[in-house]
Amino acid sequence: MKRFSQLIQQLETSNKTNDKIAALVSYFNEADDVDKPYVIAMFTGKRPKRPVSTALLKEWAIEKSGIPDWLFSESYHNVGDLSETISLILPPPKHLVNRKLQEWISDLASLQGKEDVFKKTFILSAWDSLETQERFIFNKLISGNFRIGVSSKMLVNALAKQSDTENSKIMHSIMGKWEPSQITYQDLIGGAHVNTDNSWPYPFCLAYALEVEPESLGAPKEWQAEWKWDGIRGQIVKRNGELFIWSRGEELVTEQFPELHFLKKELEDGTVLDGEILSIKEGKVQAFSILQQRLNRKIINKAQLNEAPIGFFTYDLLEYKGEDKRSDVLSVRRKQLEKIVDNLQTKNVVILSPIVKFDNWLQLAKAREDSRDLNSEGLMLKKADSLYHSGRKRGDWWKWKIDPYTVDTVMIYAQKGSGRRANFFTDYTFAVREGDQLITIAKAYSGLTDKEIKEVDAFVKKNAIEKFGPVRTVKPELVFEIAFEGIAESKRHKAGLALRFPRIARWRRDKTADEINTLDDLKQLLLLTLNTSIHGTQQE
Incomplete structure (x- = not known):
């Protein structure tokens, strides 16, 4: 201890x-x-x-x-x-x-x-x-709440260095189901338990955000472009007559998605597919807010099955006939994946993630602008000769997301953070205007520099109006631009709306609280997203 x-x-x-x-x-x-x-x-x-x-x-x-x-x-x-x-x-x-x-x-x-x-x-x-x-x-x-800034990748790097073992083997070994009371350290690091459980997934291959112009990546013919889907990243594992569905969060979610259980019969043993769990209705990808109706539910009723039917957009093949395919290049894995999907008897549930064809980067940039029409977050760029590596490797896979939505808000509540930020007010609640009232619309705690955090902290301590436990009500004077990925109706919030992944984009020192957005502005944005035409997702 x-x-x-x-x-x-x-x-x-x-x-x-x-x-x-x-x-x-x-x-x-x-x-x-x-x-x-x-x-x-x-x-x-x-x-x-x-x-x-x-x-x-x-x-x-x-x-x-x-x-x-x-x-x-x-x-x-x-x-x-x-x-x-x-x-x-x-x-x-x-x-x-x-x-x-x-x-x-x-x-x-x-x-x-x-x-x-x-x-x-x-x-x-x-x-x-x-x-x-x-x-x-x-x-x-x-x-059970340790906030210490240790990522899985950092832990794996440390364990690999300490044990002189390959990172990929360590990552594979510590994922999934194992009990610390039932395994020794040496067996865990050595992966002695991995082959005894048919359900084991592979470490996910991840991408870096593209922060440069795509032209700097080289010739377009060297790259494969796909839509970046806004769903639940998952792996479907079929081994020895058993089917397992894993989320990227290392949760076994097989029972949550009965629409995919047909794969137990139709997939060959020794097959592992990588892809995105989405709500797909009549061949069209639905918004993430609809998919949320199906998440973390032990019992799924008929209405939920009808309103938010599940499909799987698959974009990679990690194992086939029991053979690890991750060392094959992407173009080879893709051809085999196409054959597997084509041979499935049940159609339109497991769908091959379509390739976005382009001859030059300008053409692809224009296609990216239409991402939201498909309920997509943008594009994935994958080198055609890339291997399926564990975690992130700079240069092989990039995510080229569309610009987020933004809204100007005013801060009305603040609360102290935790860990190294325990002495500063770093958790903020933001509001928009509805007539003469301020209506809360989002909480956010990321996006400010250390210097800005200290400035906001000083403002909160000087301008606190009321205290409710750890929360302080402050004068509505500081205006912040909040970025977010999506908007949906929500009965849980007074505004009747919920923002997806809200974060602070910038401190609008040039604006006053009278200039912030209104609740009607956000309702109009919601209406716009609901009325957006969603094109079919069949491969062109």
Whole structure:
């Protein structure tokens, strides 16, 4: 536990990738082998069920520390993180213990189903045996919420360096279903479990955003262009008579999409397809907001099947007849993929993602302008001779997205962030105008420079009007341009609208709150998107 606590502290105090990788390598060199799978599980989002509610933790911490509720609330508002607040307000430990991380996690898991009295006794005893930083980690183990800026790629790079193993093998091994209590570190890194489970997907090949003119990429004939679909990236795996559907988030989502279950009969064993799960109706791709009706549902009713039928736009072949095809060039993989789709008896559910034909870059740029007509986000540019690599490799695949929608808004609420931003107001709520009222339309916390964050923070502290827990109401004076990818109706928001992927595009210091957009402006945009003609998606 002490060594893991040191690791978290090192990761939180550094913003340099190489330093973080070095800290991870050092940890995996020194830590107990039984702890290592648990750390990998936490850093890849495999969170156990929360054994104790945050309300109870807060109640017990207030009782243990002897401070009044109002002082705890003020401390929490200032610190910005519940786990850290609790670790700071508790009295010094009575007896320090040095236990393995695995032991703490196992004990916490055993609390499931126990009476609150039993849980309280264990938690208070744990707090009494840990230093402040270790208490913080212990509290985080309960919530499972580690925001430490470690991406899967960074973790894989560290594990590959520490174990002298290929990155792709590490990535393949740590994806999918495995339990840290049932596998050793060496078996996990060595991939001993991979071939025993028919469901294993491959690491996804990803693209960088194109930030230069496409002419700089070279001759058009060297590139394959496809539409960039706004759906759920997924892999369909058929092995040994079983069918599995994986999302890019490493979730097994087979049961959510019964329309694709016919592939269990029609796909050959040893086939893995890469593509996009979309809502497709009458051969046309529907908006992402419609697809959302089908996500994360255990039970799918008839109305949902009718309103948001699912299809799969496939654009790559990763395995065929049990043979890994990722080392074949894209043009070869594509030809084999075309044959597979053509041989399916059930048509128009698995659809070959169409190639956008072009003779020159100007022609392709004009095609890109029509992306929204297809409910597409833009174009994908893939080198015809590219391999299917793990993660991102600069130069092979590019995403050339269309410019986002934008709206001018005014900030009306602010809340402190977490981690390194815990002392600054960095989470903002923005509004548009409806008559004399301001109607909230989006929350965003990215897009400002460090200098701008400090300026906004100073403004919030000076111009706060009301306080609702950690949230501050501020004078509606700061105008920001918000960029977003789409707009849809929503009953969850007062405005009746929801923006997709909102983020701060820029601080409009040149505008006043009287010049922001209105709710009618956004409703007109919604109407425009709904009335946009959606062309057929058959390959030209």
